[in-house]
Amino acid sequence: MLYLLVFAQAHADFRIPELQSVSELYGFHIGLLENADPSRPFMVVELEEEMYARLLARRCILVKAVCEFYARGATYDEVHERNRACRSQWERYVPDTSFKFVVSAYNHSIPQRRQRDVVESFSYMDFLGKIDMKSPEITMVVHEEYDDKHGTTREKHEGDGAFREVFFGRLIEEGSARPLMKKFDVKKRVFYGNTSMEAEISLLMANQTLASPGKLIYDPFVGTGSMTYTTAHFGAMVFGSDIDGRQMRGREKRPGIIRAAAQYGVDQRIVDLCTFDVTRNPWRCGGLFDAIITDPPYGVRAGAKRLGRKNRRAKDEDESRSRPFQPSERPDDQPYIPPTRPYELSALASDLVLLARYMLKPGGRLVFFLPTVTEEYAELDLQTFLCEGMEVVANSLQDFGSWGRRLITIRKATTQQFPPPAFDPDKNVLSESDLTHVPAHKDFRQKYFEGFKKGKLGD
Amino acid sequence: MVRLITHNLLACHVKGCTSNNFPLQFKDVQIELREAEFNPDFLRNFMPRIEWKALVDAARQLGDTSLPEEQPEMVDDEFLQKLHHVLLEVHVEEGAMVCPNCNHSYPISNGIPNMLLAEHEIG
Numbered sequence A: 001m002l003y004l005l006v007f008a009q010a011h012a013d014f015r016i017p018e019l020q021s022v023s024e025l026y027g028f029h030i031g032l033l034e035n036a037d038p039s040r041p042f043m044v045v046e047l048e049e050e051m052y053a054r055l056l057a058r059r060c061i062l063v064k065a066v067c068e069f070y071a072r073g074a075t076y077d078e079v080h081e082r083n084r085a086c087r088s089q090w091e092r093y094v095p096d097t098s099f100k101f102v103v104s105a106y107n108h109s110i111p112q113r114r115q116r117d118v119v120e121s122f123s124y125m126d127f128l129g130k131i132d133m134k135s136p137e138i139t140m141v142v143h144e145e146y147d148d149k150h151g152t153t154r155e156k157h158e159g160d161g162a163f164r165e166v167f168f169g170r171l172i173e174e175g176s177a178r179p180l181m182k183k184f185d186v187k188k189r190v191f192y193g194n195t196s197m198e199a200e201i202s203l204l205m206a207n208q209t210l211a212s213p214g215k216l217i218y219d220p221f222v223g224t225g226s227m228t229y230t231t232a233h234f235g236a237m238v239f240g241s242d243i244d245g246r247q248m249r250g251r252e253k254r255p256g257i258i259r260a261a262a263q264y265g266v267d268q269r270i271v272d273l274c275t276f277d278v279t280r281n282p283w284r285c286g287g288l289f290d291a292i293i294t295d296p297p298y299g300v301r302a303g304a305k306r307l308g309r310k311n312r313r314a315k316d317e318d319e320s321r322s323r324p325f326q327p328s329e330r331p332d333d334q335p336y337i338p339p340t341r342p343y344e345l346s347a348l349a350s351d352l353v354l355l356a357r358y359m360l361k362p363g364g365r366l367v368f369f370l371p372t373v374t375e376e377y378a379e380l381d382l383q384t385f386l387c388e389g390m391e392v393v394a395n396s397l398q399d400f401g402s403w404g405r406r407l408i409t410i411r412k413a414t415t416q417q418f419p420p421p422a423f424d425p426d427k428n429v430l431s432e433s434d435l436t437h438v439p440a441h442k443d444f445r446q447k448y449f450e451g452f453k454k455g456k457l458g459d
Numbered sequence B: 001m002v003r004l005i006t007h008n009l010l011a012c013h014v015k016g017c018t019s020n021n022f023p024l025q026f027k028d029v030q031i032e033l034r035e036a037e038f039n040p041d042f043l044r045n046f047m048p049r050i051e052w053k054a055l056v057d058a059a060r061q062l063g064d065t066s067l068p069e070e071q072p073e074m075v076d077d078e079f080l081q082k083l084h085h086v087l088l089e090v091h092v093e094e095g096a097m098v099c100p101n102c103n104h105s106y107p108i109s110n111g112i113p114n115m116l117l118a119e120h121e122i123g
């Protein structure tokens, strides 16, 4: 059966990966049509049962509604012809089902008058039930799709009727996952920081991990915990660790991440938070996690050579003018001075994939953000951090212009056991000779601060 | 926090400390019991990863003797309830975890263990 998906106007590149993750999570197949174009707001897909369409509506952050699909066309004549041809699909609603029609448009607003005309044009369907605008048994939907008028403003009804395509179907269910964006709004959270990840992306990331009850998920750069809340919301148990205890704690006695998790009713699903450098980690064994979800740092390495306590004290004194004194013996909530050894992004990315291969269960997923230079990015960049047994499932760009970040989803496609990564401090910065291909994300930090000037980086 | 599930997964990682570095010994602990939702699927999935003796010993050290010496082969609901309590409902809020081999002490404050090493302790 064919179903019509109506997408929210956001993150087009994340749409198909999300659909595929949610279908994999629930164990059903989603058939994409040959001409499926995820940049368009409407998509017709094939599903075996209506229930699967409902599951998509309940779990996909980017799905606004799911409909039973009847017809599409470049003109209303085409739509009506095709709709007549699939009469068997809607025939059962003819005798006595209350109904209403909703006519709407993407990138356009249709004048009331023409909306009425459009509804009238479907009168051949001969629905005998009563029209019920408040709570009808069925809602028939007509969606006109207009091309984006990039940047140019248009009069309200200008170009009315000059749509690219019309879609017609019966509404099955409105998306109910999308409102979670409000629930997880960072600004309404009792604890957040300047590294917090926006709600919508945290939810999309959680879906890429296939988070569900019974699973154990880990964020090794947990910071203020943005993704722990969304993964826990979907039922998973979550571990977090960070090199900087203060990121996780905030100012009160009870750790900030626990307070925020409690606000969402999932504090018991935060298994624990630990302070450590992930390149010097205390995990006793691998194969622990169903997923690793993280937004890695792409600034300064904290790791290979961390400053010892002595140095830290000395530095603290220098900074005492700008920071309030904290009379605490606990190293991890003292003012934290980031170690200055750089952790170059291409080295970090390779380490992270190796760590995931060690720490994930077979079939587990690594979901992380890779910042990169939009113009220089090449498909081949991903090869520079993949290793045996790890394969890319999805790669979605969030575009900020000259730079962007890619949400990469990688699956551990092996049952073989691998050793933990060496986190070799001498490989702290991968030299160009280590790489057969130099990825655009290499030296990202430097490129970022240089404003992505074209050409060679100065040394 | 530091629940016993976490304690069961952390080993001392001081440079060169590679044997007898697990399990860490609790010291001067303050404990809180907090109810958690019972999640049998999670427990079943996690069971293969447990170092059983370390878990039983840690629980006893904290005054809980409900678990059997040997990991049972038959996993029934009653056992899962006990396991649930030991793994997830016992929280060590303050104190330290000490390495039985090199004596490194990892402090726990407000439930967060500090597993960071000093410069001379890393490779």
Ligand SMILES: C[S@@+](CC[C@H](N)C(=O)[O-])C[C@H]1O[C@@H](n2cnc3c(N)ncnc32)[C@H](O)[C@@H]1O
Pocket: A193, A195, A196, A197, A220, A221, A222, A223, A224, A225, A226, A227, A241, A242, A243, A244, A247, A276, A277, A278, A279, A294, A295, A296, A297, A298, A300, A301, A302, A303
């Ligand atoms: C981009 S932030 C993650 C933000 C997080 N997603 C949030 O919601 O706040 C990166 C985090 O990595 C931590 N970090 C940096 N280097 C690290 C290391 N070597 N090991 C562990 N954590 C590290 C930083 O303290 C920072 O909190």
Ligand SMILES: [Zn+2]
Pocket: B012, B013, B014, B017, B021, B099, B100, B101, B102, B103, B104
């Ligand atoms: Zn030790």
